[in-house]
Amino acid sequence: MLIVNDVSKIYRTKQRLGWFKSEWQENIAVNNLSFKVEPGQIVGLLGINGAGKTTTIKMCSTLLEPSSGTIFVDGMDIVKNDKKVKSIVNMIAGGERMLYWKLTAKENLRYFGSLYGLKEAELDHRITSLLREVGLDIKSNIPVEQFSKGMKQRLQIARGLINNPKYLFLDEPTLGLDASIAKHLRNYVKELAKEKGKAIILTSHYMKEVEELCDEVLIIDKGSLVMQDKPERLTNLFFKENTLKITVSEIPDSLHTKLNNEISQNKGTWQIQSTDDDEYDLIIKSEKDMTNSIVSLLAYHNLRILNIVSEKPSLEDVILLMSERTSA
Numbered sequence: 001m002l003i004v005n006d007v008s009k010i011y012r013t014k015q016r017l018g019w020f021k022s023e024w025q026e027n028i029a030v031n032n033l034s035f036k037v038e039p040g041q042i043v044g045l046l047g048i049n050g051a052g053k054t055t056t057i058k059m060c061s062t063l064l065e066p067s068s069g070t071i072f073v074d075g076m077d078i079v080k081n082d083k084k085v086k087s088i089v090n091m092i093a094g095g096e097r098m099l100y101w102k103l104t105a106k107e108n109l110r111y112f113g114s115l116y117g118l119k120e121a122e123l124d125h126r127i128t129s130l131l132r133e134v135g136l137d138i139k140s141n142i143p144v145e146q147f148s149k150g151m152k153q154r155l156q157i158a159r160g161l162i163n164n165p166k167y168l169f170l171d172e173p174t175l176g177l178d179a180s181i182a183k184h185l186r187n188y189v190k191e192l193a194k195e196k197g198k199a200i201i202l203t204s205h206y207m208k209e210v211e212e213l214c215d216e217v218l219i220i221d222k223g224s225l226v227m228q229d230k231p232e233r234l235t236n237l238f239f240k241e242n243t244l245k246i247t248v249s250e251i252p253d254s255l256h257t258k259l260n261n262e263i264s265q266n267k268g269t270w271q272i273q274s275t276d277d278d279e280y281d282l283i284i285k286s287e288k289d290m291t292n293s294i295v296s297l298l299a300y301h302n303l304r305i306l307n308i309v310s311e312k313p314s315l316e317d318v319i320l321l322m323s324e325r326t327s328a
């Protein structure tokens with residue numbers, strides 16, 4: 001099990017105040033954070049930019065030392081037993097970092113594998129099976145600079161698995177990938193947890209990914225935990241509400257009572273906003289999709305509908321809302 005207990009990380013940076021003056025500034029990136037991840041579990045770590053996700057993942061994967069608090073992996077303190085812990089954890093970041101472009105896929109894996117002190121025969125065996133698992137076996141001798149984005153990302157996955165880690169930290173693993181490759185990768189991540197028993201922490205900006213993969217979600221803001229729950233609960237809490245925006249050329253006052261009756265019957269709220277083009281946006285928030293009934297009402301009163309947009313909040317909206325609530 002991974003146990004993060006009351007962990008904080010403070011970055012100290014030197015700030016220049018003039019030609020001869022500078023002072024140290026402290027930035028609390030992670031603030032008294034505690035959580036656990038069990039084998040076979042996928043935990044989503046969510047938060048707005050700068051919330052402290054990468055710092056948390058870097059500490060769990062021994063790349064950074066906590067300023068205070070403890071992190072235990074399989075009963076080992078990551079600071080006191082960093083060598084042993086390093087051999088059973090790994091981190092995979094989205095994008096195109098952490099690979100040597102001039103080296104082939106095989107050479108990259110050989111290099112990263114050698115850092116874990118794996119024996120030649122074991123390394124050979126692992127490289128061959130990993131390249132097959134990520135579908136790069138026939139491309140294994142091609143320099144990475146000739147790979148597509150999806151191929152590079154698949155190689156990143158193989159690199160992250162080269163030491164057969166029990167604990168895997170995935171930082172935006174599907175960033176920039178097209179839909180089909182991302183889907184394939186999600187299935188693979190699920191398999192790693194559910195069939196191979198790996199404990200996984202995942203950061204992602206995609207709600208679909210979080211819903212599909214995570215057993216539990218942690219939302220952090222300014223380094224502190226603001227919510228910990230099942231992803232379905234997150235969806236139920238925040239994604240119930242539809243926002244319907246109907247743009248019309250006018251809304252006569254006489255229609256207000258009828259709109260109010262219709263919308264309040266459905267426990268919704270509404271407002272009218274005038275636009276720069278001398279038009280009006282009727283904005284309705286309700287759990288039930290009211291598109292049909294409102295369009296019928298407006299059409300019955302001969303109002304010209306110029307545009308209709310119906311949307312649910314995005315993951316970004318939910319995280320922002322959580323952050324706003326905690327700073328209020």
Ligand SMILES: Nc1ncnc2c1ncn2[C@@H]1O[C@H](COP(=O)(O)OP(=O)(O)OP(=O)(O)O)[C@@H](O)[C@H]1O
Nearest residue numbers: 011013027029047048049050051052053054055056
């Ligand atoms: N090396 C560093 N030195 C100083 N401050 C840092 C350093 N790395 C991160 N920070 C600061 O720590 C805070 C948390 O950063 P972190 O990268 O962990 O956030 P994040 O949630 O991963 O953000 P993003 O979604 O943008 O990747 C931010 O305020 C950031 O500016």
